[in-house]
Amino acid sequence: MNxxxxxxxxxxxxxxESDFVWxxxxxxxxxxxxxxxxxxxxSLDPTNRIWMEPADSYLxxxxxxxxxxxLTLGVVEESRNPAYQPGDAVQGFGGWQEVYSGxxxxxxxxxxxPGVPLAAFFGSMGHIGFTAYFGVMDIGQPKPGETMVVSAxxxxxxxxxxxIGKIAGCRVVxxxxxxxxxxxxxxxxGFDEAINYRNEKVGEALARTCPNGIDIDFENVGGExxxxxxxxxxxxxxxxxxxxxxxxxxxxxxxxxxxxSNLLMRRARLQGFLVLDYAARFGEAAARIVPWLxxxxxxxxxxxxxGLRSAPTALNRLFDGANQGKLLVRVSSEA
Amino acid sequence: MNxxxxxxxxxxxxxxESDFVWxxxxxxxxxxxxxxxxxxxxSLDPTNRIWMEPADSYLxxxxxxxxxxxLTLGVVEESRNPAYQPGDAVQGFGGWQEVYSGxxxxxxxxxxxPGVPLAAFFGSMGHIGFTAYFGVMDIGQPKPGETMVVSAxxxxxxxxxxxIGKIAGCRVVxxxxxxxxxxxxxxxxGFDEAINYRNEKVGEALARTCPNGIDIDFENVGGExxxxxxxxxxxxxxxxxxxxxxxxxxxxxxxxxxxxSNLLMRRARLQGFLVLDYAARFGEAAARIVPWLxxxxxxxxxxxxxGLRSAPTALNRLFDGANQGKLLVRVSSEA
Numbered sequence: 001m002n003x004x005x006x007x008x009x010x011x012x013x014x015x016x017e018s019d020f021v022w023x024x025x026x027x028x029x030x031x032x033x034x035x036x037x038x039x040x041x042x043s044l045d046p047t048n049r050i051w052m053e054p055a056d057s058y059l060x061x062x063x064x065x066x067x068x069x070x071l072t073l074g075v076v077e078e079s080r081n082p083a084y085q086p087g088d089a090v091q092g093f094g095g096w097q098e099v100y101s102g103x104x105x106x107x108x109x110x111x112x113x114p115g116v117p118l119a120a121f122f123g124s125m126g127h128i129g130f131t132a133y134f135g136v137m138d139i140g141q142p143k144p145g146e147t148m149v150v151s152a153x154x155x156x157x158x159x160x161x162x163x164i165g166k167i168a169g170c171r172v173v174x175x176x177x178x179x180x181x182x183x184x185x186x187x188x189x190g191f192d193e194a195i196n197y198r199n200e201k202v203g204e205a206l207a208r209t210c211p212n213g214i215d216i217d218f219e220n221v222g223g224e225x226x227x228x229x230x231x232x233x234x235x236x237x238x239x240x241x242x243x244x245x246x247x248x249x250x251x252x253x254x255x256x257x258x259x260x261s262n263l264l265m266r267r268a269r270l271q272g273f274l275v276l277d278y279a280a281r282f283g284e285a286a287a288r289i290v291p292w293l294x295x296x297x298x299x300x301x302x303x304x305x306x307g308l309r310s311a312p313t314a315l316n317r318l319f320d321g322a323n324q325g326k327l328l329v330r331v332s333s334e335a
Numbered sequence: 336m337n338x339x340x341x342x343x344x345x346x347x348x349x350x351x352e353s354d355f356v357w358x359x360x361x362x363x364x365x366x367x368x369x370x371x372x373x374x375x376x377x378s379l380d381p382t383n384r385i386w387m388e389p390a391d392s393y394l395x396x397x398x399x400x401x402x403x404x405x406l407t408l409g410v411v412e413e414s415r416n417p418a419y420q421p422g423d424a425v426q427g428f429g430g431w432q433e434v435y436s437g438x439x440x441x442x443x444x445x446x447x448x449p450g451v452p453l454a455a456f457f458g459s460m461g462h463i464g465f466t467a468y469f470g471v472m473d474i475g476q477p478k479p480g481e482t483m484v485v486s487a488x489x490x491x492x493x494x495x496x497x498x499i500g501k502i503a504g505c506r507v508v509x510x511x512x513x514x515x516x517x518x519x520x521x522x523x524x525g526f527d528e529a530i531n532y533r534n535e536k537v538g539e540a541l542a543r544t545c546p547n548g549i550d551i552d553f554e555n556v557g558g559e560x561x562x563x564x565x566x567x568x569x570x571x572x573x574x575x576x577x578x579x580x581x582x583x584x585x586x587x588x589x590x591x592x593x594x595x596s597n598l599l600m601r602r603a604r605l606q607g608f609l610v611l612d613y614a615a616r617f618g619e620a621a622a623r624i625v626p627w628l629x630x631x632x633x634x635x636x637x638x639x640x641x642g643l644r645s646a647p648t649a650l651n652r653l654f655d656g657a658n659q660g661k662l663l664v665r666v667s668s669e670a
Contacts, residue, residue, distance in 0.1 A: 058600055222596075241599050256591020261557075264576050264607035265393055272599035 002027050004097035005068045005311055010054050013249045014319065017312040019052070020068065020096075028101050030080045035107065037074040037090055037100040042311060042329040043122050045071070045156070046220075046318050049248040058274055068096035068311075071127060072331075073110070073118055084109065089118055091126060096311055098331060115294055118334050123300035123326045124160055125289055131275040132160035132218075133285040135240035136168065138278075139271045140216040144169030147210050149229050152220035153191065154181035155318075156300075156326035157242060161218045162191050163298050170216065173209045175202060175225055177321035184324060189299055202228035213237075222246045223254070230259035230268075239263075239270040249319055301325030337362050339432035340403045340646055345389050348584045349654065352647040354387070355403065355431075363436050365415045370442065372409040372425055372435040377646060377664040378457050380406070380491070381555075381653050384583040393609055403431035403646075406462060407666075408445070408453055419444065424453055426461060431646055433666060450629055453669050458635035458661045459495055460624055466610040467495035467553075468620040470575035471503065473613075474606045475551040479504030482545050484564050487555035488526065489516035490653075491635075491661035492577060496553045497526050498633050505551065508544045510537060510560055512656035519659060524634055537563035548572075557581045558589070565594035565603075574598075574605040584654055636660030 001024045008021040030036060050057045051069045062069055072094030076084045081104045084090070092107035094100040110121055122128060135157075136142060148165040152158040153174025162185060165172040173193040174185045182194035193209040195202060202225050206214070213234035219226055222244035230239075247254040263270060278285070292298035303323040305314040308331045317323045336359045343356040365371060385392045386404045397404055407429030411419045416439045419425070427442035429435040445456055457463060470492075471477060483500040487493040488509025497520060500507040508528040509520045517529035528544040530537060537560050541549070548569035554561055557579035565574075582589040598605060613620070627633035638658040640649040643666045652658045 058602075244596050244599060247596065253593045254596070255593055256595030258588045258590055260591030260595075261579050261582065261589070263605060264579060264609075267393075267607045267609055267612055269607075270598060270605040272602045272604075274599075274602055277602055 001025070002097055002099040002101075003308060004095070005308070007052060007062055007064055007066055007068055009064070011049070011052055011249075013251050015049065015052065015312060015315050020312045022309070027099055030078060030101060033081050033104065034102055035076055035081050035084045035090075035100075035104050036078040037072070037092070037094055037107070038077050039072045039074045039094050039098055039100065039308075039331040040334055041073040041119060041122060042094075042096060042308065042331055043071040043073075043127070044305075044311065044315050044318060044327040044329060045127075046243055046245045046248060048315060049319070058276075069093060070096045071122075072100070073121055074100065091121060096308065098308060113290060116290070119302050119328060120293065120300065122328055123156070123302050124293055124298055125286060127275050128156045128326055129160050129289050130278060130282055130285045131157050131242060132164055133289060134275065134278045134281070135218055135242050135273060136161050136164045136216075139240040139273060140165070140218065140238050142168035142170045142216060145171070146215035147171045147173065147212055147234075148216035148218065149173045149175065149206070149210065149214050150191075150218040150220070151175045151225050151229070152243070152245060152321075153185050153194065154178075154324050155220060156323075158218065158220050159185060159189055159325055160298065160300065161242075163189050165216070165218070166190050166192075167292065167297060173206070175221075181324055184301075197225055203231060206232050216240070218242060220245060222257075227257040227259050230257050230262045233262055233266040233268050235266050237266055237268040239268060241270055241272040245319065303327045305329045307331070336360065337432055337434040337436075338643060339430070340643070342387060342397055342399055342401055342403055344399070346384070346387055346584075348586050350384060350387065350647060350650050355647045357644070362434055365413060365436060368416050368439065369437055370411055370416050370419050370425075370435075370439045371413040372407070372427070372429055372442070373412050374407045374409045374429050374433055374435065374643075374666040375669055376408040376454060376457060377429075377431060377643065377666055378406040378408075378462070379640075379646065379650050379653060379662040379664060380462075381578055381580045381583060383650060384654070393611075404428060405431045405646075406457075407435070408456055409435065410669075426456060431643065433643060448625060451625070454637050454663060455628065455635065457663055458491070458637050459628055459633055460621060462610045463491045463661055464495050464624050465613060465617055465620045466492050466577060467499055468624060469610065469613045469616070470553055470577050470608060471496050471499045471551075474575035474608060475500070475553065475573050477503035477505045477551060480506070481550035482506045482508065482547055482569075483551040483553065484508045484510065484541070484545065484549050485526075485553040485555070486510045486560050486564070487578070487580060487656075488520050488529065489513075489659050490555060491658075493553065493555050494520060494524055494660055495633065495635060496577075498524050500551070500553070501525050502627065502632060508541070510556075516659055519636075532560055538566060541567050551575070553577060555580060557592075562592040562594050565592050565597045568597055568601040568603050570601055572601055572603040574603060576605055576607040580654065638662045640664045642666070
């Protein structure tokens with residue numbers, strides 16, 4: 001039997017376990033061209049909350065009763081597709097279930113890179129690392145000596161984005177929600193400064209840590225934190241708008257930043273982006289990231305949750321700021 | 336004697352005549368390198384309101400008591416600068432006064448183009464036409480068949496921007512505040528559709544007039560009008576953020592657009608800009624605009640106010656939406 005989490009209700013605000021139903025169904029036989037993948041890791045991302053909404057977002061809305069959409073890393077167990085062999089490591093939209101059985105569209109075979117464990121494809125490459133890479137390098141257009149601010153800097157994308165900013169020669173300031181996270185991004189990841197938004201007013205902290213203003217904002221959060229960043233933009237600043245996690249649980253319309261007019265006054269460029277739009281350039285990103293990873297220039301941390309049953313409650317860790325690094329659910333063992 | 340409007344107080348909300356004081360001073364003798372310019376036309380622009388604020392904006396704040404900053408077209412009456420001769424037509428920051436006497440920095444000699452009257456340098460070239468040109472062509476990156484929306488479409492910049500959008504092959508929809516203006520931009524300027532925001536909900540009107548969504552927003556207004564436009568953005572849309580006139584008179588902080596998150600969902604690019612940043616490319620813009628002007632492809636209208644005394648009250652015409660086309664004050668006669 002294949003166990004699954006299916007969407008049972010549209011969440012109001014925070015996700016509750018009762019918004020899902022734990023289901024099981026027999027594992028079907030494969031048709032020609034199809035593959036069967038055992039889920040090893042399920043990626044939990046803030047955008048999962050968007051996928052539960054009744055309206056289409058950048059992906060079609062999921063109907064009630066559907067298996068929850070999720071990015072997974074897994075191992076091919078059975079294949080009726082000549083491009084895949086049992087034992088292949090693969091990544092795709094496997095969903096919140098133990099076994100995916102279906103078409104191979106949208107699945108990618110992962111290369112075996114000595115020294116790079118399977119989980120790294122979610123920790124520092126794949127959608128996470130590539131998001132950070134294109135946001136910093138393509139939209140941020142970093143120049144050595146510039147100041148870059150990263151919100152949710154101890155999160156999966158933020159922690160990688162800040163390190164790529166450092167590699168590009170920027171002074172990098174991270175905003176996080178705990179002293180422990182501040183400590184981690186400074187000591188382990190090499191951020192120049194860290195701000196705990198729960199302890200200090202972000203505007204004042206930015207005035208202290210960004211005396212020469214802000215050239216690049218890698219924005220994951222929105223709301224008051226982004227507003228404070230927009231208040232200190234330099235002329236010609238770039239904002240890589242990656243996420244707005246502060247408003248994904250909102251139950252009423254959320255106003256945009258009060259410092260919106262600064263985008264005009266400072267002639268800033270703001271670009272919303274999704275990593276899926278860069279699919280044609282994933283090879284370029286991987287070719288840059290892998291050497292950084294192997295040399296230790298780029299570090300990542302996995303925040304592992306055990307067992308598919310935990311997925312609904314674990315998802316809220318992202319919105320509580322409880323995770324440090326990439327939040328994954330271990331659904332089965334690698335070997 | 337030289338008559339002037341000097342700043343007497345910081346406006347609260349709308350500008351009042353009492354925020355200025357009518358002053359006179361003797362015309363000074365010139366030093367080496369200086370020029371004396373008789374003001375012919377004073378340009379009134381929404382950004383004048385920003386210049387009255389106590390804080391620095393994209394230009395330094397003006398101290399109380401200073402001659403009000405203003406862009407002017409004039410005629411050189413006396414010159415101790417070898418680059419200028421009496422009779423030269425010039426453009427510069429002459430200020431709200433009858434005569435400018437001072438350094439030649441920032442002044443530009445205007446070419447004599449047969450068929451192009453002096454006022455055209457404010458109506459369709461100079462800061463107005465160049466703002467429209469770079470906003471549409473550089474930031475908007477128009478492709479034939481795309482849909483472009485222009486707010487304040489019967490204003491100085493908006494009316495030119497929409498026509499440049501048409502020249503670039505776009506379907507152009509203008510938003511204005513009266514039926515007369517709607518009529519003008521459709522019949523005279525060739526806009527495809529016009530929306531009177533005082534008669535119709537802008538969101539509904541955009542759904543009707545932009546059935547294929549919006550690819551380019553030439554944004555002059557902000558507030559609810561911009562919010563409605565952001566609600567219908569296509570994937571990869573571009574927003575040329577030129578002005579936010581709806582909030583220049585605000586006396587309390589103004590929230591950003593409620594549809595801000597659509598910039599992320601639709602992967603839109605928003606670029607704030609000021610024409611002064613494009614100074615190095617003004618020649619390119621002029622070379623494109625002059626033929627359009629001479630061939631009649633690009634039309635402009637001057638909304639003329641008589642006499643420097645009228646400037647403070649005339650400024651509010653911009654915020655009331657009373658002007659159609661470029662608002663100028665005639666300070667003295669061309670000849």
